[in-house]
Amino acid sequence: MNSGEPIIQIKDVHKHFGRVHALRGVSLDVRKGEVVVIIGPSGSGKSTLLRCINRLEEYDAGNIVVDGISLDNAKNINIVRQEIGMVFQSFNLFAHLTVLKNLVLTQRVVRKRSNEESERIALELLNKVGIPDKAEAFPIQLSGGQQQRVAIARALAMNPKIMLFDEPTSALDPEMIKEVLDVMLDLAKEGMTMVVVSHEMGFARAAADRMILVDEGQIVEEAVPDKFFASTNERTKLFLSKVLHM
Amino acid sequence: MVLVIILIVVLCVVSADPFWNMLRFVSDGILITVIITVSSFVLVLVLGLFGGLGRLSQNRFIYALATVYVEIVRGIPLLVQLIWWYYAFPAVIKEVGNSLGIQVLADYQANPIAMAIVGMTVCYGAYMSEIYRAGIQSIPRGQMEAARSLGMTRFQAMRHIILPQAIRVVLPPVGNEFIALLKDSSLVSVVAVTDLTRRGREYMSTHFNPIETWTMVALVYLVMTLLSARGVAWIEKRSKFER
Numbered sequence: 001m002n003s004g005e006p007i008i009q010i011k012d013v014h015k016h017f018g019r020v021h022a023l024r025g026v027s028l029d030v031r032k033g034e035v036v037v038i039i040g041p042s043g044s045g046k047s048t049l050l051r052c053i054n055r056l057e058e059y060d061a062g063n064i065v066v067d068g069i070s071l072d073n074a075k076n077i078n079i080v081r082q083e084i085g086m087v088f089q090s091f092n093l094f095a096h097l098t099v100l101k102n103l104v105l106t107q108r109v110v111r112k113r114s115n116e117e118s119e120r121i122a123l124e125l126l127n128k129v130g131i132p133d134k135a136e137a138f139p140i141q142l143s144g145g146q147q148q149r150v151a152i153a154r155a156l157a158m159n160p161k162i163m164l165f166d167e168p169t170s171a172l173d174p175e176m177i178k179e180v181l182d183v184m185l186d187l188a189k190e191g192m193t194m195v196v197v198s199h200e201m202g203f204a205r206a207a208a209d210r211m212i213l214v215d216e217g218q219i220v221e222e223a224v225p226d227k228f229f230a231s232t233n234e235r236t237k238l239f240l241s242k243v244l245h246m
Numbered sequence: 247m248v249l250v251i252i253l254i255v256v257l258c259v260v261s262a263d264p265f266w267n268m269l270r271f272v273s274d275g276i277l278i279t280v281i282i283t284v285s286s287f288v289l290v291l292v293l294g295l296f297g298g299l300g301r302l303s304q305n306r307f308i309y310a311l312a313t314v315y316v317e318i319v320r321g322i323p324l325l326v327q328l329i330w331w332y333y334a335f336p337a338v339i340k341e342v343g344n345s346l347g348i349q350v351l352a353d354y355q356a357n358p359i360a361m362a363i364v365g366m367t368v369c370y371g372a373y374m375s376e377i378y379r380a381g382i383q384s385i386p387r388g389q390m391e392a393a394r395s396l397g398m399t400r401f402q403a404m405r406h407i408i409l410p411q412a413i414r415v416v417l418p419p420v421g422n423e424f425i426a427l428l429k430d431s432s433l434v435s436v437v438a439v440t441d442l443t444r445r446g447r448e449y450m451s452t453h454f455n456p457i458e459t460w461t462m463v464a465l466v467y468l469v470m471t472l473l474s475a476r477g478v479a480w481i482e483k484r485s486k487f488e489r
Contacts (some may be wrong), residue, residue: 056391082397092392094409105406106396151392158396 007032007162008053009227013062015048022048023059024217030162035194037204040214046197048162049214053083053095053147067161082110085155086113092153093139099126099150100135104155105217111158118157125153129183134182145176149183156187163187165196205229213239247472254465264458268449275445276466282359282441283428286366290427291420293367294374299404301379312375312412319372324365325433331365332356332437362434370427375424381416382408414485421478425471431465442466 006029015023022045029035038044051057052064055071064071066080074080094102103122105114112123129149131142139147148168155163165184173177181203188194188207198204204211204225211228213220213236221228221236226242231237258266300312321328336356343351385408393403435444445462450456 054395056395078394078397078399085393086392086395088392089386090386091390092386092388094389094407094411096407096414106393106398109402109406110397149380155396187425 005032007067008031008195009063009065010049010053011063011065013049013052013059013064015045015052015057015059019237022217023052025062026214026217026219026221027062028212028222030193030195032161032193032227033191033216035188035192035196035207036207036210036212037208038197038212038214039204039239040194040220041239044214045217046214047166050166050195050197053162054081054086054163056086078110082158085158085160085163086154087148087151087165087168089153089162091139091144091151091171093147093150093154095139098136098138099131099142101224102139103152103154105158106154121157122153125156126150128156128186130179131155143176144172144177148172148176148180152180152183152187160195162195165194167197167199169198170234201240201243215239247316247469247476248379250465250472254462254469256416257377259464264453268453270458271449272442272445272463272466275376275440275442276470277438279428280360282362282366282434282439283424283431286363286431287342287424287427289367290370290374290423293371294378297371297375298382300376301375301414302382304423312319316372316375319369320426324369324430325436327369328362328365328433332358332361333367335361342420347420348431358434358438362431364436366427368425368433374420374423377416377419378412381412381419384392384415385411417482417485418478421482424478425474428471428474429467 008028008030010026010028013023014021016060024045026045026049028036028049038046038049050058051080052059053066054072055074055077059071069080069244071077071080091101094105096103100119100122103125104115104118107118107121111118123132123135126135129152131146131149134142134146134150139150142150152163152168168184169180172180181200182184184194184196184203185207194207196203196208208225210222212222212223213228213233215235220232222233223231228236229240231240254265254269259268282432297312297315300308301316303309303312336354339354342353343349389404389407389411394400395408398406431441432443435441435447440448442463444460450459453459
């Protein structure tokens with residue numbers, strides 16, 4: 001998918017955490033409907049980059065434009081965030097609410113939808129992620145894989161234009177990883193714009209339009225999966241040899 | 247608790263002269279103690295919430311204000327604070343009224359019960375602020391991030407996500423504060439409030455029977471605190487059930 005206008009434009013972004021220079025001039029465009037998979041060693045800045053896209057982290061220099069709105073002067077970041085769904089490594093379901101209410105609450109509070117409409121959308125999405133029978137359960141009663149699928153449904157309930165995934169399967173048992181990846185694969189097929197930080201190379205091969213290796217706060221290599229896996233870049237080869245042997 | 251109540255009943259039946267008479271004499275004091283405790287506590291819950299949120303505020307001015315409040319109040323004995331509110335505060339108001347020529351302020355007369363409630367509230371509000379702050383901080387950061395990533399404002403996330411969870415965490419310490427406040431309310435007896443303790447002293451000074459009077463006062467406090475503890479346990483159990 002090489003056509004389509006960029007929906008995310010990242011230009012020369014820098015981010016410092018105290019003395020640590022976490023992002024050192026990252027530039028990246030993501031087109032509408034594109035699936036970008038970001039890999040890199042821990043501490044490389046890949047999660048920080050992802051979190052900058054919905055301003056959970058504020059960058060120090062450069063600029064990010066999401067769907068035509070520059071995050072520099074976004075007066076209301078919440079408007080931008082409504083269009084960006086985010087899925088976290090640790091699920092972050094609201095612990096005091098049932099699965100159904102996890103999906104309903106934000107629709108009502110942020111989208112101002114009626115209770116009936118919110119519940120209808122919620123149940124549709126729970127069906128889509130394969131756990132319609134868990135609507136009345138509390139998050140702690142679910143397995144990790146189920147929780148992560150609920151988290152994806154919760155983000156989708158806001159009808160986002162973009163979905164960000166921050167190591168969505170890293171906290172899961174091996175047999176639960178597939179059920180989450182399957183949901184993500186379906187999303188990719190439907191044409192959702194996705195930026196995924198993950199070391200699931202199977203998913204990357206199947207769904208990614210582009211792969212990116214980030215190391216020491218910089219983009220080392222950027223290529224379509226076929227080229228990426230056959231890379232001649234030493235750094236990429238070294239990293240791939242590690243993740244592919246996992 | 248049942249044992250304590252039985253003991254009181256037995257004492258009143260067996261020897262109605264000082265015990266039953268004394269209990270009737272201090273009954274209005276019991277009411278005052280309950281009024282001061284309950285109304286202070288309700289105000290403390292509100293003040294503590296503002297204080298706790300202030301201590302977590304990203305606004306430096308609000309943070310500084312809340313911090314100064316908590317530190318000042320925690321560093322001064324409650325008894326001294328109560329005395330200050332009853333004797334010094336009205337004098338300050340009068341001074342201000344006189345110097346500005348505002349007659350209403352110059353004629354200000356402190357109501358002992360009102361000042362006692364103010365004193366208890368200001369003091370316990372500071373401790374409650376710290377309880378709320380700790381409760382809010384105990385909620386994992388991811389909860390706030392998830393709420394914000396879905397487009398909620400900070401306020402919406404606080405109200406719908408963080409506070410409902412924090413309240414469950416702080417319930418046990420808040421219950422303890424209620425009981426502590428009930429007991430500390432006996433200090434208001436030194437600032438002209440006719441609470442249970444003061445009525446006890448008045449009874450003793452006319453009947454000269456310290457053993458009976460103060461035993462009875464102690465037992466009445468004990469019944470009230472045990473009752474409160476039961477109430478707190480009941481509320482905790484109910485809020486767990488909802489989970």
